Amino acid sequence: MSELMQFLLSGATVGAVYALVALGFTIIYNASDVVNFAQGEFVMLGGMTTVFAHAAGLPLPLAALVAVVATSALGVALNKLAIEPARGAPVVSLIIITIGASIFIRGAAQLVFDKQIHRFPAFTGDDPLHILGATILPQSLWVIGGALVVFVALWLFFTRTLTGRAVLATSNNRLAAQLVGINTNWVMTLSFALSAGIGALAGVLVTPITMTSYDVGIALALKGFAAAMLGGMGNPKGALVGGILLGLLESLTAGYLSSTYKDAAAFIVILGVLFFMPQGLFGRKSTDRV
Amino acid sequence: DIKIGATVSATGPASFLGDPEAKTLEMLVEELNAAGGINGEKVELVLYDDGGDPNKARTFATRLVEDDEVVAIIGGSTTGTTMSIISVAEDAEVPFISLAGAVEIIEPVKPFTFKTPHTDRMACEKIFEDMQKRGFTKVGMISGTDGFGASMQAQCKSVVGNYGIEIVADETYDPKDADMTAQLTNIKGADGIQAVLNPGFGQGPSIVTRNYKQLAIDLPLYQSHGVASDGFIELAGADAAEGVRLPGTALLIADILPEDDAQKPVVTAYKAAFEAKTGTPVGTFGGYAHDAFLILKDAITRAGSAEPAAIRDAIEATSGLVGTTGVYTMSPENHLGLDLSAFRMLEIKGGKWTIVE
Amino acid sequence: MLTVEGLRSRYGRIEVLHGIDLHVDSGEIVTVVGANGAGKTTLLRCLSGVQPVSGGSITFRGEVLTPVPAYKRLRRGLAQSPEGRQIFTNLTVEENLRLGAFLFSDDRVDRDMEDAFQMFPILKEKRNLAAGGLSGGQQQMLAMARALMGRPSCLLLDEPSMGLAPIIVQQIFDVVKGLKALNVTVLLVEQNAFGALKIADRGYVMETGHITMEGTAAELIADPRIREAYLGI
Amino acid sequence: MSLLEIQGLGITFGGLRAVHDVSFKVKPGEIVSVIGPNGAGKTTLFNMISGVYQPGAGKVVLSGEDVTAMSPHLLARRGMSRTFQNLQIFQGMTVLENAVSGYHLQERGPILADLLGLPSSRRRARAAEEGARALLARVGLDRAAEREAANLSYGALKRLEIARALALQPKVLLLDEPAAGCNAVETEEIDHLIAEVAASGVAILLVEHDMKMVMRISNHIVVLDHGEKIAEGDPATVSRDPAVIAAYLGTEAEHAHG
Amino acid sequence: MKLTPKTATLLVLAALIALTPLFFPSGYYYRVGALIFVNGLSVLGIVILTGYAGQVSLGHAGFAGIGAYACALAPVHLGLHPALAIVLGAVISAIMAWLVGRPILRLKGYYLGVASLGFGILVSMVLSNERWLTKGPDGIEVPDLGLRDLLKDMGLKLANGEFWYFFSGICLLIGAWLVLNLYNSPTGRALRALHGSEIAARTVGVDVAKLKLQAFVISAVYASVAGSLLALMNKFVTPDVAGFMHSIEMVTMAVLGGAGSVLGAIFGAGILTLLPQVLTVFAEYEQLMLGAVMMLVMIFMRDGLLPSVLRKIRGRGE
Numbered sequence A: 001m002s003e004l005m006q007f008l009l010s011g012a013t014v015g016a017v018y019a020l021v022a023l024g025f026t027i028i029y030n031a032s033d034v035v036n037f038a039q040g041e042f043v044m045l046g047g048m049t050t051v052f053a054h055a056a057g058l059p060l061p062l063a064a065l066v067a068v069v070a071t072s073a074l075g076v077a078l079n080k081l082a083i084e085p086a087r088g089a090p091v092v093s094l095i096i097i098t099i100g101a102s103i104f105i106r107g108a109a110q111l112v113f114d115k116q117i118h119r120f121p122a123f124t125g126d127d128p129l130h131i132l133g134a135t136i137l138p139q140s141l142w143v144i145g146g147a148l149v150v151f152v153a154l155w156l157f158f159t160r161t162l163t164g165r166a167v168l169a170t171s172n173n174r175l176a177a178q179l180v181g182i183n184t185n186w187v188m189t190l191s192f193a194l195s196a197g198i199g200a201l202a203g204v205l206v207t208p209i210t211m212t213s214y215d216v217g218i219a220l221a222l223k224g225f226a227a228a229m230l231g232g233m234g235n236p237k238g239a240l241v242g243g244i245l246l247g248l249l250e251s252l253t254a255g256y257l258s259s260t261y262k263d264a265a266a267f268i269v270i271l272g273v274l275f276f277m278p279q280g281l282f283g284r285k286s287t288d289r290v
Numbered sequence B: 001d002i003k004i005g006a007t008v009s010a011t012g013p014a015s016f017l018g019d020p021e022a023k024t025l026e027m028l029v030e031e032l033n034a035a036g037g038i039n040g041e042k043v044e045l046v047l048y049d050d051g052g053d054p055n056k057a058r059t060f061a062t063r064l065v066e067d068d069e070v071v072a073i074i075g076g077s078t079t080g081t082t083m084s085i086i087s088v089a090e091d092a093e094v095p096f097i098s099l100a101g102a103v104e105i106i107e108p109v110k111p112f113t114f115k116t117p118h119t120d121r122m123a124c125e126k127i128f129e130d131m132q133k134r135g136f137t138k139v140g141m142i143s144g145t146d147g148f149g150a151s152m153q154a155q156c157k158s159v160v161g162n163y164g165i166e167i168v169a170d171e172t173y174d175p176k177d178a179d180m181t182a183q184l185t186n187i188k189g190a191d192g193i194q195a196v197l198n199p200g201f202g203q204g205p206s207i208v209t210r211n212y213k214q215l216a217i218d219l220p221l222y223q224s225h226g227v228a229s230d231g232f233i234e235l236a237g238a239d240a241a242e243g244v245r246l247p248g249t250a251l252l253i254a255d256i257l258p259e260d261d262a263q264k265p266v267v268t269a270y271k272a273a274f275e276a277k278t279g280t281p282v283g284t285f286g287g288y289a290h291d292a293f294l295i296l297k298d299a300i301t302r303a304g305s306a307e308p309a310a311i312r313d314a315i316e317a318t319s320g321l322v323g324t325t326g327v328y329t330m331s332p333e334n335h336l337g338l339d340l341s342a343f344r345m346l347e348i349k350g351g352k353w354t355i356v357e
Numbered sequence C: 001m002l003t004v005e006g007l008r009s010r011y012g013r014i015e016v017l018h019g020i021d022l023h024v025d026s027g028e029i030v031t032v033v034g035a036n037g038a039g040k041t042t043l044l045r046c047l048s049g050v051q052p053v054s055g056g057s058i059t060f061r062g063e064v065l066t067p068v069p070a071y072k073r074l075r076r077g078l079a080q081s082p083e084g085r086q087i088f089t090n091l092t093v094e095e096n097l098r099l100g101a102f103l104f105s106d107d108r109v110d111r112d113m114e115d116a117f118q119m120f121p122i123l124k125e126k127r128n129l130a131a132g133g134l135s136g137g138q139q140q141m142l143a144m145a146r147a148l149m150g151r152p153s154c155l156l157l158d159e160p161s162m163g164l165a166p167i168i169v170q171q172i173f174d175v176v177k178g179l180k181a182l183n184v185t186v187l188l189v190e191q192n193a194f195g196a197l198k199i200a201d202r203g204y205v206m207e208t209g210h211i212t213m214e215g216t217a218a219e220l221i222a223d224p225r226i227r228e229a230y231l232g233i
Numbered sequence D: 001m002s003l004l005e006i007q008g009l010g011i012t013f014g015g016l017r018a019v020h021d022v023s024f025k026v027k028p029g030e031i032v033s034v035i036g037p038n039g040a041g042k043t044t045l046f047n048m049i050s051g052v053y054q055p056g057a058g059k060v061v062l063s064g065e066d067v068t069a070m071s072p073h074l075l076a077r078r079g080m081s082r083t084f085q086n087l088q089i090f091q092g093m094t095v096l097e098n099a100v101s102g103y104h105l106q107e108r109g110p111i112l113a114d115l116l117g118l119p120s121s122r123r124r125a126r127a128a129e130e131g132a133r134a135l136l137a138r139v140g141l142d143r144a145a146e147r148e149a150a151n152l153s154y155g156a157l158k159r160l161e162i163a164r165a166l167a168l169q170p171k172v173l174l175l176d177e178p179a180a181g182c183n184a185v186e187t188e189e190i191d192h193l194i195a196e197v198a199a200s201g202v203a204i205l206l207v208e209h210d211m212k213m214v215m216r217i218s219n220h221i222v223v224l225d226h227g228e229k230i231a232e233g234d235p236a237t238v239s240r241d242p243a244v245i246a247a248y249l250g251t252e253a254e255h256a257h258g
Numbered sequence E: 001m002k003l004t005p006k007t008a009t010l011l012v013l014a015a016l017i018a019l020t021p022l023f024f025p026s027g028y029y030y031r032v033g034a035l036i037f038v039n040g041l042s043v044l045g046i047v048i049l050t051g052y053a054g055q056v057s058l059g060h061a062g063f064a065g066i067g068a069y070a071c072a073l074a075p076v077h078l079g080l081h082p083a084l085a086i087v088l089g090a091v092i093s094a095i096m097a098w099l100v101g102r103p104i105l106r107l108k109g110y111y112l113g114v115a116s117l118g119f120g121i122l123v124s125m126v127l128s129n130e131r132w133l134t135k136g137p138d139g140i141e142v143p144d145l146g147l148r149d150l151l152k153d154m155g156l157k158l159a160n161g162e163f164w165y166f167f168s169g170i171c172l173l174i175g176a177w178l179v180l181n182l183y184n185s186p187t188g189r190a191l192r193a194l195h196g197s198e199i200a201a202r203t204v205g206v207d208v209a210k211l212k213l214q215a216f217v218i219s220a221v222y223a224s225v226a227g228s229l230l231a232l233m234n235k236f237v238t239p240d241v242a243g244f245m246h247s248i249e250m251v252t253m254a255v256l257g258g259a260g261s262v263l264g265a266i267f268g269a270g271i272l273t274l275l276p277q278v279l280t281v282f283a284e285y286e287q288l289m290l291g292a293v294m295m296l297v298m299i300f301m302r303d304g305l306l307p308s309v310l311r312k313i314r315g316r317g318e
Ligand SMILES: Nc1ncnc2c1ncn2[C@@H]1O[C@H](COP(=O)(O)OP(=O)(O)OP(=O)(O)O)[C@@H](O)[C@H]1O
Pocket: C011, C012, C016, C034, C035, C036, C037, C038, C039, C040, C041, C042, C043, C083, D150, D151, D152, D153, D154, D155, D156, D181
């Protein structure tokens, strides 16, 4: 029993990490249909900037704020310098741009920062909390809470605000969006700022658990991508559920079957789900008619 | 000028290895040239970053021998990159000193291939020796699935029987995993388990150590030489790392080595220089590059020539050369030249490395 | 109100508008007729700013529009119901309409929406369904309604009757005529040239990127060339 | 004997009865038009007949064979072909290539032959191309053959779709608003084309809102409203039917005759 | 004879392969050339799958892994000649592609991407974790192809690098010839049609499911053969060959060069293979430059390098 509980807590922790990354994908995807493969780098920047700002003497909360703001600014710059000039390019080209950006950011990070592994102290100490015979670190609660908060915020944004609707409209039909007076460039800028900010926030939250270094981005982006697809790309609910589910799958497989093939099990489940639900769990079906 | 080539994994998944190696080589060449070079000739280092990709490593090795026409190659941070360089060096008859762990690199012996790190089998032996001394007979393993962890896991399993020890739990994790409590919960629950060994490098072992503490597992934890660096204590936290043992080199304990230890001056000098130059703590891996360069320098000096064949012969004749990793004595049958004594069993106490016994 | 002088536009290296001159006065309904590929759609796209202009000028209420980006033109009062409907297929009918009023956040939005629903009751029935599921004609109605939600002072309509049932076509033309009373100016591109000319004040004929004829609607309907080439009478 | 037989076809979308119990028959050489208000279910009916949607009820019988819910490519092999209300052209191909693609069933061969570029493969391709050029000329697009299809104007694309559908040399041709976006004169050209095709023995099922065209060329008209068949008969009967006038034609009814 | 685009492409390619060695200062260039050709070969598969049929795969390295490990394992365990091992690898890849493709090709866009990614990761996991067979993440040795010795016996003496340069060059030419044949053939046209509109393709009689599967299988064979060649050339292979990064690299090469055109994709393979070699002069700035080049190319040449360049040239000609 306590074993199962431990697996669940472990899965929830890891799942929340994936969910945070997956949530970061949603906004840019919703605005442009582009899966931003540099999303993992935003997470890395959040962690690394906090580490270095903290080391430079800033108190942790301030360092974290600096990291989120700086990363958002970088997101905006990415949009202005690389995505906007390529307007009208096919989606694959935009994806290659984001891959290029991720390589670029990683290359810059190893110069600006270093290639060491870093972490900073957990926000509220390292004394594990005990739940039904299992333990969880307080920082995990921060991560899980962070994922929930971001989810709720995004969900409200997309369903309750006109701006959120404008984001969806932009990806659905850019031309029409302009015709109804939406500044699509601004929507893109906003999306990149928000996505990058969420990514950085994820980095800040998870670093005390997972540690960080200049190259943690790829692996995170990959898992986050898988989680987002499992849940249905573009839907915050999908990102949250997909992330947590992926984390649970991994830890339960590691616990009960084989730790070696836990990633395999996760992907097999994803394949299975997509077989029956080709749009993921909560993905919206395209409603275009012929 | 004497052209020496190097290809290391300064970026990519193995940059923990390659980055300090690259920095060490650059630093040493600078130092050497400032001191007048070898036999009056300056040394030029041609350094490539293969990013941990064996295919790239082979291309760079080809480039080094065919295009840059170097007299020797240092590198191959990982076993994978090393293995793909070997045939290039052997075909071109250029001496090659690898910085990777696996035994296969030098077993069977190939004429031009050498290596500086201990083999992972030696690390296993050192650890099991210590476990045997403490009377453990049932232990668990949790290994990274990267080349380092997987290779050491396999080596350990092949020698563990010699020590009357049984592996009662065998778990793995992906090097990028964020949490290993699931695996550790299983290990914790294994029957009669007395100690746990964690082969791996990167952040994985730090996370394992922290999760170990979180789960309040009350058994001795052994790490591998893969994390032998002050950075590990910092990442895992002194609290969680308390009592962790691992086989390390003299480098880590430069300041507490007895004055009469032959390695003391070598490791102290390297540690001071490296930390001053890079601002990051020394680790075992930079030491491997240091020793490779040392062996090469020594060989060229003794050979009095920078011909690849002459250098090869001189490397094979290395004897009693004191490096950071240990004291090297090579022979036609032994292209590593280290023995178990090079490893020292270390334990973390109060956030510091101490020597066991 | 709207003046176009020497307007040129190209797709890549191929120019499809070779200097268009036309004007629409305030409160007027002006129609442009022409064969497939004449460049009517391109002209409207230039006016709404989604198509780059390579020469000439567009002046709207005394302001040169050329440098104004597309999304700002609705703020100036210029709305378009584009060719191919261009609705937001993934959003609901209501969301489509609300986005049509993206610039406004007052109570009038709800009233305008009720008006739209009154005009096209079917849209009210489907208000919470994804617009992509609508039938072709329903989508066309939505496109029209959405353009009206932007409270235009000048409305650009690209084949608004396409795919509509005859009874609705009649209604659309009535609506357009009714806009006149609200002092909304309309530039109407129609293949149903007869229907369009009947409600229009003036008309232009466009052939392969040139304006080849212009006149009052009555003149054009009476012109035998037009009758033969476009009205099929 | 009828070539295409629709028997009690129906489908619902989340509670909405988009089409309900619709039956009729089309004979070779006959032009049957389906008319009705927007949203009556005409396109949905087409989608069911052509295998794009799975009907919830009823049967589609083609040349005596039950082809209900059969995949479109199998229907194509049995001689059914269609155009789309919402254009479905092959982006990224030239106009000619779009038309040639219509010959797929005739020109296809073993993939290995195509990979190896065997003469047989080239022969097939050449034959299809010749046919396609002739068809493009028939719809007046021969001068645009080498242009990127995506760059054509709306009306031109409608005609390209007709050409592509004809390329299949169908026994049954479904046309969904072929004259949309064409002016009166252009519509008449399409009229002639359709009549010509029908005269060659093809059964044609037509959806169109241009009443002049419908009344001119239809042999038989089926009227749908809210998914159900509300009237049926020859043009003259249907256009005088008060229910049809109320639901659909409005005052246009006079024009159709005038 | 009229110079069709197909023969022109093949001639350009053949001339490049035959003539550039005249300018090679050292054997290293043969190695780089051979790498470009092998990468080009694997990217040709992507041309069919992505460029023609518009289906995304983020897991094609999995097939390269199968091809590579077939050459490492079959000669040792089955006593197969390495040349036959290439064939065996291709057959296994084809079968795997057929099995995997049937369920996943129903998916679209990113969903297909993630499903294929899953397949690639499964392959690379098996290669890393089944040590008893594959020797694990540190890699395994691959026997010599033996063809060079055969040529030597026939009196044609080539250095190892030279041999692989010409051998992979010829393989690339054959591969390119096949893909070019396909382009304007009925099947090629049907593939491009389903890219344009799947529903319309079906109504003109294209068996979309079957055709996608065929494209998937063919592209898998390309990746597999390229993987085999790479392994045989390096005489050593690690599970990295099947890794996610390698899959991404393939797609990037294709898109960067111009996925819809054979020469473009090969061009892309060339650029992405050469870049790391050229960028070594930037030492620590290498990654930075690589990323920047990728972004710049896609921003200013959105359809890929070669198509954009050609359009520029043609534009000036007019
Ligand atoms: N995206 C494009 N790229 C290149 N050429 C285009 C593009 N769109 C339209 N054209 C060409 O521009 C010309 C004018 O097209 P436009 O769509 O404006 O015609 P139209 O008068 O609206 O025709 P229709 O009545 O068929 O809608 C045509 O020759 C068309 O082929």
